[in-house]
Amino acid sequence: MTDQQAIRGELLTLETMSTVEIANILDEAAQFAKGKEWRSNKELFIANLFFEPSTRTRYSFEVAEKSLGLHVLSFSEESSSVQKGESLLDTVKTFEAIGANALVIRHPENDYYQHIREQISIPIINGGDGSGHHPTQSLLDLLTIQQEFSTFSGLNIIIAGDLRHSRVARSNADVLTRLGATVKIAGPKEWMAGYEQSYQYVNLDDELPKADVVMLLRIQHERHDGKMEFTKESYHKQFGLTVDREKNMKESAIILHPAPVNRGVELASELVECKKSRIFKQMKNGVAVRKAVVKRALNQF
Amino acid sequence: MTDQQAIRGELLTLETMSTVEIANILDEAAQFAKGKEWRSNKELFIANLFFEPSTRTRYSFEVAEKSLGLHVLSFSEESSSVQKGESLLDTVKTFEAIGANALVIRHPENDYYQHIREQISIPIINGGDGSGHHPTQSLLDLLTIQQEFSTFSGLNIIIAGDLRHSRVARSNADVLTRLGATVKIAGPKEWMAGYEQSYQYVNLDDELPKADVVMLLRIQHERHDGKMEFTKESYHKQFGLTVDREKNMKESAIILHPAPVNRGVELASELVECKKSRIFKQMKNGVAVRKAVVKRALNQF
Amino acid sequence: MTDQQAIRGELLTLETMSTVEIANILDEAAQFAKGKEWRSNKELFIANLFFEPSTRTRYSFEVAEKSLGLHVLSFSEESSSVQKGESLLDTVKTFEAIGANALVIRHPENDYYQHIREQISIPIINGGDGSGHHPTQSLLDLLTIQQEFSTFSGLNIIIAGDLRHSRVARSNADVLTRLGATVKIAGPKEWMAGYEQSYQYVNLDDELPKADVVMLLRIQHERHDGKMEFTKESYHKQFGLTVDREKNMKESAIILHPAPVNRGVELASELVECKKSRIFKQMKNGVAVRKAVVKRALNQF
The missing domain is CATH 3.40.50.1370 (Aspartate/ornithine carbamoyltransferase)
Structure with a gap:
């Protein structure tokens, strides 16, 4: 999966990622942490799909994304068609169809991304899966x-x-x-x-x-x-x-x-x-890391 | 109601809308589907009031609105004063008073708009009413x-x-x-x-x-x-x-x-x-249609 | 507390605020009500933390903030880590750590701000505390x-x-x-x-x-x-x-x-x-007042 994660701009798990790729992400994140600014020169949309409660992860992604000049679609399970029985795959494909250029997903199921990543052509950034990865x-x-x-x-x-x-x-x-x-x-x-x-x-x-x-x-x-x-x-x-x-x-x-x-x-x-x-420096660094990761996901556009 | 819908920029139901007006909207939507770009040169607000769960409709409106350069107010019943017994009319008038230039509303009651449209001076775009219209x-x-x-x-x-x-x-x-x-x-x-x-x-x-x-x-x-x-x-x-x-x-x-x-x-x-x-082309077209409909609603500004 | 509220850009209660400071805020608000425009020339984030339902207060803050050119983080208790037992203090410090430049808070507890204001360095704007202040x-x-x-x-x-x-x-x-x-x-x-x-x-x-x-x-x-x-x-x-x-x-x-x-x-x-x-003029004025109050909170940046 290593190369694919890098090629497709995905971030699913570090376990199959090379130390070179990890070092690359950390380098970019370190620059963001020092104040580097970068803004997308295209109009891009990112959807944050949270199927579990979150404060830190959700809002640090949102800060990162808005700082990078993206439009953010903020999705919570409660007020969505998941209430009508819609599957994760169909929800994800919907966001792709309406124009999302990347997805951040938190989901209670381990490895939820395995059965959906091949069915869409936009990158998934894993915001936490069950007790699997983060x-x-x-x-x-x-x-x-x-x-x-x-x-x-x-x-x-x-x-x-x-x-x-x-x-x-x-x-x-x-x-x-x-x-x-x-x-x-x-x-x-x-x-x-x-x-x-x-x-x-x-x-x-x-x-x-x-x-x-x-x-x-x-x-x-x-x-x-x-x-x-x-x-x-x-x-x-x-x-x-x-x-x-x-x-x-x-x-x-x-x-x-x-x-x-x-x-x-x-x-x-x-x-x-x-x-x-x-502990609070970690939170601050979370924004820098997410800027690097989101920029990487959007690099293909 | 036909003329009024066109004059006021409302979209309540197609049933009383002339085929000419429908064709006009479809023409504009077709252009958006082909990549046309248009941005409001004024600072405008649109409020999406969803009293029922929705993914496709809600987020394709949001993509359309943000692409048109609008500020979006995203309202869900759960965390609102509807919890304190506030009526739809009062909610709608509140959004008018605080500066919304148009409203997208989904509501479980058929024809909910009939008793409110005359009491406000901003256009309503019907995002679905009960088993009535969409x-x-x-x-x-x-x-x-x-x-x-x-x-x-x-x-x-x-x-x-x-x-x-x-x-x-x-x-x-x-x-x-x-x-x-x-x-x-x-x-x-x-x-x-x-x-x-x-x-x-x-x-x-x-x-x-x-x-x-x-x-x-x-x-x-x-x-x-x-x-x-x-x-x-x-x-x-x-x-x-x-x-x-x-x-x-x-x-x-x-x-x-x-x-x-x-x-x-x-x-x-x-x-x-x-x-x-x-099916997925329909979703994609949903964004183009909503751009056309929202632009039409804001034409008066 | 008077001077501190003014110096720090906080707005907690009018009871300890001088009539001079109140008059200053009202003057600025009156100008906004007459159409004055002002936009932050820095990229700033404001977080709206609502621990109780609200329509008017929440969305008029949001209109004010977006009009001033701020990025808005819109937090509701339901989908947050408060569900995992996180305290108000830790929630607030999280938002400070991830980059919020000011906080608007509504909370069911009277004087909730007393035990947190000294522990953060960004201003709190009180959006209502219990049966205390608004x-x-x-x-x-x-x-x-x-x-x-x-x-x-x-x-x-x-x-x-x-x-x-x-x-x-x-x-x-x-x-x-x-x-x-x-x-x-x-x-x-x-x-x-x-x-x-x-x-x-x-x-x-x-x-x-x-x-x-x-x-x-x-x-x-x-x-x-x-x-x-x-x-x-x-x-x-x-x-x-x-x-x-x-x-x-x-x-x-x-x-x-x-x-x-x-x-x-x-x-x-x-x-x-x-x-x-x-009554509806009050709502309209609510946006002007909140513009003045948010601008005041951000003056230090």
């Missing part, structure tokens, strides 16, 4: 790390928390490893399924002093079917980044979290804006 | 036929399906007849109420070989109160355009459907994009 | 009165109706008094709680002949928990502006109502557009 989130994590350390090579990175339900854990772990970092995982053992073969499972307290980057994952209560094995307090104490744990981190280390943060669970509320936290 | 859908059907056959005169047209609940069957049948075509109707007999006096009821299998245009109507499950007289399979077999039936159509004939299609019910899924299908 | 509504009421009488000094003003649940009664009463008007209150006695110490409670029939301005308040059924002490008819007869009562008003007097009107309750339906009514 490539623009991964890219903004990468950009934030690159801005800090200039390289990925040799970095010690801990991914901690609810890996099983995470859209970004897998592709972040995979891509960071390919880029030369050492990735270790932490959190409740039963949430590590599928990761322990490839990544070293560590105790947070042992590893924190060595880490350059701590990536905390959001506990997705909405994907736990109401059954949480821990109280918020006990999770925080056992697996969260507490005020005490943060003190054991390196001076130069940084904290990442995709947000929204469950304050006092994954992270002590006081740490959300601490010196090491790059 | 004039831009009719116009895009007409444009698609005209592009294909250059004329309406002498064409054999079958309208098949749920005529009783359809917003477009009546005005399409009426207008096509006025324009010189022969319209016949097909489908479950009990769904033909009100049509059999004026149009010949035919058996699909007998008539398909003679038809130039087959207009299939969507079964509006949401208007059947959950009571459907047929299973999907039995409807498809008796009244749908099956793969086998399509083979009996003329080489030059075309298939229209307003979409969303109930795949495997009105139409075999394989036929949605077959050579004869103009 | 400063742009107050400003548009003031503008409408000023356009009519050129001054506030010496005017007799009756505020009638559901003062207890009103967002504007308190700040209107306070500001109008500070500006030199005499404010009296009318309506069901039990709805006057908190006002009777400062304002004279009057019988509508006695006072109407002397009033220059009658400000009717909307009965907010949605804030009465379903318990209404009156039938609509009995309220109208006892406390509403009936057709008969209107006849006793001065020739030069005007009627204001924030809308949506409960027709036949606060006001006879026939009076909504009578000669004395300024």
